[in-house]
Amino acid sequence: MSLLKVDRLSKKYTKNVQALDDVSFSVNEGECIGIVGESGSGKSTLAKVLVGLESYRDGTVLFNGIPILPKKRDLLRQFRKNVQMIFQDSTSSLNPKLPVWKSILEPLDNFKEVSPSFLNIKGLSRKEIAEELMEIVGLDRSLSERYPEELSGGQKQRVGIARAISIEPLLLVCDEPTASLDVTVQVQILRLLKELQKTKNLTILFISHDLRAVSYLCEKVIVLKDGRMVDSFGLADLYQEERHEYTKALIKAASLDR
Numbered sequence: 001m002s003l004l005k006v007d008r009l010s011k012k013y014t015k016n017v018q019a020l021d022d023v024s025f026s027v028n029e030g031e032c033i034g035i036v037g038e039s040g041s042g043k044s045t046l047a048k049v050l051v052g053l054e055s056y057r058d059g060t061v062l063f064n065g066i067p068i069l070p071k072k073r074d075l076l077r078q079f080r081k082n083v084q085m086i087f088q089d090s091t092s093s094l095n096p097k098l099p100v101w102k103s104i105l106e107p108l109d110n111f112k113e114v115s116p117s118f119l120n121i122k123g124l125s126r127k128e129i130a131e132e133l134m135e136i137v138g139l140d141r142s143l144s145e146r147y148p149e150e151l152s153g154g155q156k157q158r159v160g161i162a163r164a165i166s167i168e169p170l171l172l173v174c175d176e177p178t179a180s181l182d183v184t185v186q187v188q189i190l191r192l193l194k195e196l197q198k199t200k201n202l203t204i205l206f207i208s209h210d211l212r213a214v215s216y217l218c219e220k221v222i223v224l225k226d227g228r229m230v231d232s233f234g235l236a237d238l239y240q241e242e243r244h245e246y247t248k249a250l251i252k253a254a255s256l257d258r
């Protein structure tokens with residue numbers, strides 16, 4: 001069974017903006033799927049629907065066979081435990097009043113019943129647990145007392161990743177997690193995600209306008225244009241003649257063409 005199954009999903013905002021139009025795809029456990037498309041193609045809308053932050057009327061979204069319905073609070077709590085999101089703008093997703101270590105512990109505080117299998121937390125203080133998580137994402141422990149404004153963009157993004165993986169989600173939805181970072185830091189974050197995917201068997205939905213980043217991380221790619229899925233393929237078929245014209249244009253724009 002697919003971990004995530006999206007079937008004929010459409011989403012209209014008011015003023016008749018058709019942000020998503022008949023989108024269907026599925027994601028198996030341990031897979032990394034990339035979603036690419038230009039600005040306004042519906043990527044963030046899709047991410048928000050998938051994490052239960054945005055409602056939808058048409059189509060179905062199933063996670064582990066259970067529908068994601070933003071209005072069912074109990075189901076949503078269970079679901080939040082299994083699906084975490086990393087946002088493009090790490091600044092607005094971190095509480096400016098909390099030092100790094102407290103920010104990192106927020107999800108574990110919300111789900112006290114969870115203890116991540118990759119951490120031996122016995123005998124550790126709460127702060128030490130946060131510091132262990134910092135190490136996993138390549139952040140120096142000495143930064144634990146800092147506030148978000150005292151961190152670089154890349155460091156903040158790592159805090160976001162540490163938070164997200166702390167409760168060992170089954171699915172990680174990343175909405176342009178590297179868009180605000182410079183190229184070397186982008187590569188580091190992509191490497192980190194790839195390593196986490198492998199070592200923790202994470203399923204990742206990676207959203208980006210950058211086909212280069214997607215082709216580094218993901219084995220399957222979905223292309224969105226004006227809310228419609230115009231192409232979907234395995235990475236090995238990136239250069240096949242049957243690719244949609246729009247995909248070819250993205251390949252060219254990313255200077256990936258041969």
Ligand SMILES: Nc1ncnc2c1ncn2[C@@H]1O[C@H](COP(=O)(O)OP(=O)(O)OP(=O)(O)O)[C@@H](O)[C@H]1O
Nearest residue numbers: 013014017019038039040041042043044045046209
């Ligand atoms: N809350 C909203 N109300 C009305 N329209 C919206 C809302 N959010 C997004 N839209 C519109 O829906 C469409 C898809 O937006 P979305 O944010 O999903 O695109 P995106 O692919 O994430 O773009 P970007 O790459 O710029 O982040 C756009 O036309 C946008 O203007």
Ligand SMILES: [Mg+2]
Nearest residue numbers: 043044045175
């Ligand atoms: Mg977006």
